[in-house]
Amino acid sequence: MKRCINNPLITVKDVKPSRPDFRVEGVFNCGVCRYGDEILLICRVSESAGCTDQDVKIPVMDTDGSHPTMKIIDVVKEEHPEWNFTDSRSVIRNTPFVRKVVYLTSFSHLRLAHSKDGIHFTVDDAPMIQPMMQEESWGMEDPRVTQIGDTYYINYTAVSPQGPATALLSTKDFKEFQRLGVIFPPENKDVVIFPEKIGGKYYALNRPVSLEFGTPEIWISESPDLIHWGNHRHFCKASETGWENGRIGGGAVPFRTEKGWIELYHAADEANRYCIGALLLDAEHPEKILARTENPILQPEADYETSGFFGNTVFTCGCYRDGNNVTLYYGAADDKICRADITLDELYKALKVS
Numbered sequence: 001m002k003r004c005i006n007n008p009l010i011t012v013k014d015v016k017p018s019r020p021d022f023r024v025e026g027v028f029n030c031g032v033c034r035y036g037d038e039i040l041l042i043c044r045v046s047e048s049a050g051c052t053d054q055d056v057k058i059p060v061m062d063t064d065g066s067h068p069t070m071k072i073i074d075v076v077k078e079e080h081p082e083w084n085f086t087d088s089r090s091v092i093r094n095t096p097f098v099r100k101v102v103y104l105t106s107f108s109h110l111r112l113a114h115s116k117d118g119i120h121f122t123v124d125d126a127p128m129i130q131p132m133m134q135e136e137s138w139g140m141e142d143p144r145v146t147q148i149g150d151t152y153y154i155n156y157t158a159v160s161p162q163g164p165a166t167a168l169l170s171t172k173d174f175k176e177f178q179r180l181g182v183i184f185p186p187e188n189k190d191v192v193i194f195p196e197k198i199g200g201k202y203y204a205l206n207r208p209v210s211l212e213f214g215t216p217e218i219w220i221s222e223s224p225d226l227i228h229w230g231n232h233r234h235f236c237k238a239s240e241t242g243w244e245n246g247r248i249g250g251g252a253v254p255f256r257t258e259k260g261w262i263e264l265y266h267a268a269d270e271a272n273r274y275c276i277g278a279l280l281l282d283a284e285h286p287e288k289i290l291a292r293t294e295n296p297i298l299q300p301e302a303d304y305e306t307s308g309f310f311g312n313t314v315f316t317c318g319c320y321r322d323g324n325n326v327t328l329y330y331g332a333a334d335d336k337i338c339r340a341d342i343t344l345d346e347l348y349k350a351l352k353v354s
Helices: 344-350
Strands: 023-035 038-048 055-062 069-076 090-094 099-104 107-115 139-148 151-160 163-171 178-184 188-193 202-208 218-223 230-236 247-249 255-257 260-268 274-281 289-293 314-322 325-332 336-343 351-353
Touching (some): 023 325, 038 055, 038 314, 107 151, 139 188, 139 314, 178 188, 202 230, 255 314, 260 314, 260 325, 274 344, 325 344
Parallel strands (some): 023 139
Antiparallel strands (some): 038 107, 055 069, 139 151, 188 202, 202 218, 247 260, 255 260, 289 351, 325 336
16 A cells, blocks of 8 residues: 555644543544545544553543543552553453453544545544443544445444443434444444445444454344344454464445455454455455455554554554545554555455455
């Protein structure tokens, strides 16, 4: 893929904190769509309440009352020797059976960015929508946007102490939103919804995870209405070696071509190095993988991809096709948004028949 010479397009300095005592830690993993004469990015904005070598301040949304309010939990590290603070993203408790997240060190919400040319973006000063449900009391993450008719469906990871679930919003104007609730319960995320019915049914890729065994891999599910999902089955597995031997998951919303559906997905190796690959799926039977890239089409190589809040990471939630060109927006090192382009012809050459 050809990186945009203006990368990174959006960084933390371009984003106003949602409140004066918060610090923006990252803007990344954005869904993308066209709306009117603009390119919209629905960005994940991650904020922290501050931390030192001695303590971590944890922002969470209190949803118990009639009006959800943000509260800050102050965790003094020396008071919790049983907790692991080495991961910048979370506080971990190691138990005999499972490595359990106790808190997230940041809180994410969704924020709109606007552009006429797809390169120069203006980020709204306030969140697009605030977490309201108990299921998103730890934040809203990694949105994908699927346009069906004149309605834009935004699915995102709803995070809470119960784990990461996938919830759904809909809008026609990006001003008023209808909450459609949780569509995949914990732990399930990396959901991408196909932008049209296929054989009378909607399809979605998703990634359920067992806490006891198995590898995080992609499944496929069907729905009559985008709310109720069934006929779940395993779809695509990780490799035993190489760049995708740790986990794989959905990335951008699939788009249809003359050869079938193309899905740009993410994968990580056992060292947590995240890359992006591609799948070609049968047009009428999307559960059939026709071809797959052997090597990443994008991997962390630039300084802004290898260094940041969580380095060695490129991660996509959105792309759009314009004729023979495919434009990908991706999160780099979990703290900035970048762009890369590739032609369909180049994608076809990279895909190898399964």
